[in-house]
Amino acid sequence: MESVYFKYMVKNKKVLIIGAGIAGLSSAIRMAVKGYDVHLFEASDRVGGKLHQFYLDDYRFDAGPSLFTMPQYVTDLFRLANKNPEDYFEYEKLEVVCNYFWEDGTKLSTFADHRKNVEEIAEKLSEKIDDVEKHFKDSALKYELTGKTFLEYTLHSLKTWMTKDVFKALTQIHKLDVFGTMHGVNARRFQNPKTVQLFDRYATYNGSNPYKAPGMLNIIPHFEYGFGAFIPKNGMSDISQSIYQLGLDLGVKYHFNTKVDQIIKCRDTVQGIKTLSGESIEGDIVISNMDAYFTYLHLLDQRKEADKVLRQERSSSALIFYWGINKSFAELDLHNIFFANDYQHEFDCISKGSISDDPTLYINITSKYVDKDAPEGKENWFTMINVPYNQGQDWDQLIEQSRQNILGKLSQILKTEIAPLIECEEILDPRSIESKTMSYTGSLYGTSSNTKWAAFARHPNQSPQYGNLYFVGGSVHPGGGVPLCLLSSKIVDDLIHEK
Numbered sequence: 080m081e082s083v084y085f086k087y088m089v090k091n092k093k094v095l096i097i098g099a100g101i102a103g104l105s106s107a108i109r110m111a112v113k114g115y116d117v118h119l120f121e122a123s124d125r126v127g128g129k130l131h132q133f134y135l136d137d138y139r140f141d142a143g144p145s146l147f148t149m150p151q152y153v154t155d156l157f158r159l160a161n162k163n164p165e166d167y168f169e170y171e172k173l174e175v176v177c178n179y180f181w182e183d184g185t186k187l188s189t190f191a192d193h194r195k196n197v198e199e200i201a202e203k204l205s206e207k208i209d210d211v212e213k214h215f216k217d218s219a220l221k222y223e224l225t226g227k228t229f230l231e232y233t234l235h236s237l238k239t240w241m242t243k244d245v246f247k248a249l250t251q252i253h254k255l256d257v258f259g260t261m262h263g264v265n266a267r268r269f270q271n272p273k274t275v276q277l278f279d280r281y282a283t284y285n286g287s288n289p290y291k292a293p294g295m296l297n298i299i300p301h302f303e304y305g306f307g308a309f310i311p312k313n314g315m316s317d318i319s320q321s322i323y324q325l326g327l328d329l330g331v332k333y334h335f336n337t338k339v340d341q342i343i344k345c346r347d348t349v350q351g352i353k354t355l356s357g358e359s360i361e362g363d364i365v366i367s368n369m370d371a372y373f374t375y376l377h378l379l380d381q382r383k384e385a386d387k388v389l390r391q392e393r394s395s396s397a398l399i400f401y402w403g404i405n406k407s408f409a410e411l412d413l414h415n416i417f418f419a420n421d422y423q424h425e426f427d428c429i430s431k432g433s434i435s436d437d438p439t440l441y442i443n444i445t446s447k448y449v450d451k452d453a454p455e456g457k458e459n460w461f462t463m464i465n466v467p468y469n470q471g472q473d474w475d476q477l478i479e480q481s482r483q484n485i486l487g488k489l490s491q492i493l494k495t496e497i498a499p500l501i502e503c504e505e506i507l508d509p510r511s512i513e514s515k516t517m518s519y520t521g522s523l524y525g526t527s528s529n530t531k532w533a534a535f536a537r538h539p540n541q542s543p544q545y546g547n548l549y550f551v552g553g554s555v556h557p558g559g560g561v562p563l564c565l566l567s568s569k570i571v572d573d574l575i576h577e578k
């Protein structure tokens with residue numbers, strides 16, 4: 080809790096936030112709790128950016144994120160504001176984390192229960208229990224050694240590096256698998272290529288390629304199994320809705336349908352913003368939740384700085400078919416993966432800007448847990464494949480081809496013709512992701528982690544040029560995904576507060 084003196088000091092200070100993505104919303108809470116006069120400007124008419132919902136006939140869909148991990152980063156916001164999180168936001172832990180299917184008939188489920196999970200993977204994929212155990216232990220160790228430093232602090236301050244945690248991590252650097260690829264590490268550990276595929280898939284959690292990304296990314300399973308996978312009681316969009324509601328209660332002033340057109344600069348500080356309609360608003364602090372590339376290009380008019388952001392490879396994008404399905408499938412759960420036969424080929428295609436004829440499919444069905452998301456006996460399928468970011472491909476042709484391939488694969492594995500079951504459909508592709516959320520090239524997670532230096536190359540949370548300009552969200556440190564975006568707002572809070 081801040082002192083009365085601090086609150087008095089900031090009471091008349093204005094914070095301007097650009098974008099109501101998850102990081103912009105959480106930044107607003109953190110600043111309002113500190114006592115600032117907070118104004119948030121959002122170009123669209125809705126809350127949440129990529130994390131929003133929509134309806135198609137009688138079906139509800141979460142538009143973007145579907146996997147919810149690290150719920151404590153959400154509930155922390157309510158606690159910071161001295162509120163009871165449960166008054167705003169409820170969620171439950173998943174017992175079955177994900178169902179996996181291969182075309183040869185192999186199936187397995189992964190579980191929250193550690194013993195059950197390890198035994199299922201070992202039994203179904205003929206692996207040694209010890210190898211599976213070791214993989215999860217190594218994942219937890221990577222988090223223990225690096226999690227706090229790399230995810231919770233700025234990497235651009237000497238203070239972050241002068242700690243016991245960093246010293247400990249350096250003495251055990253050989254355990255971090257920084258130098259080999261994720262696939263290389265997994266292929267050495269496991270006998271069965273399916274187990275390698277199962278664990279390689281975690282690279283896609285931040286839009287990366289397991290054949291290029293460092294073995295360090297094997298930290299990701301720990302988020303899902305060490306901390307758990309969850310579902311909000313009313314679906315994913317409840318995360319952004321509940322934080323928005325908290326902001327209203329704390330006095331945050333939201334300005335929807337208000338696109339910011341310019342950040343007003345004056346020597347080494349910024350003085351406020353200008354909206355598309357020409358209104359200038361002065362502020363003491365500006366926080367951009369807009370993609371860092373677009374912030375430089377459009378709001379700061381600094382092409383050279385924008386180009387610097389592009390030195391790092393963009394993360395992959397996604398093609399999503401939202402389908403209202405006139406049937407219920409007992410073998411499916413909330414999260415379902417249908418693996419490609421040739422995983423490397425799938426990533427080679429993505430690297431070349433194309434889509435494999437046999438992509439790995441992900442189906443998310445929230446109506447398995449939230450009854451009202453689909454009519455009785457029916458299901459809301461969020462069917463997604465990983466695709467390259469937008470480089471001007473012929474998307475209409477790629478979408479048509481992929482739709483046929485997806486339907487063929489699903490019909491074969493589920494032994495049911497899927498096409499006649501589709502009652503309604505909406506499609507999201509890299510072009511629409513870019514136009515709807517202003518994420519450059521439609522990347523889901525800003526930049527990829529395909530090199531071992533990726534964490535260091537990501538844009539910092541404070542502008543190197545303007546002392547009172549900050550950056551949050553998936554395109555900056557610590558990276559994309561809901562938990563990391565929430566942490567970016569914590570880092571900015573700390574940076575401002577330290578001053």
Ligand SMILES: Cc1cc2nc3c(=O)[nH]c(=O)nc-3n(C[C@H](O)[C@H](O)[C@H](O)COP(=O)(O)OP(=O)(O)OC[C@H]3O[C@@H](n4cnc5c(N)ncnc54)[C@H](O)[C@@H]3O)c2cc1C
Pocket residue numbers: 097098099100101102103120121122123127128129130142143144145146147337338339340368369370397399512515516517518523524551552553554558559560561562564
């Ligand atoms: C299909 C899909 C699936 C995903 N799956 C997962 C998942 O399962 N789990 C997970 O953790 N993450 C997932 N992600 C990633 C996750 O959604 C993002 O990392 C995260 O939501 C990005 O949040 P953000 O704070 O960067 O803001 P964004 O969601 O990118 O929102 C930015 C906001 O800023 C607004 N804006 C931009 N420019 C301006 C301007 N000039 N003026 C005013 N407003 C502006 C935009 O309208 C938008 O509302 C997925 C993303 C997508 C698209």
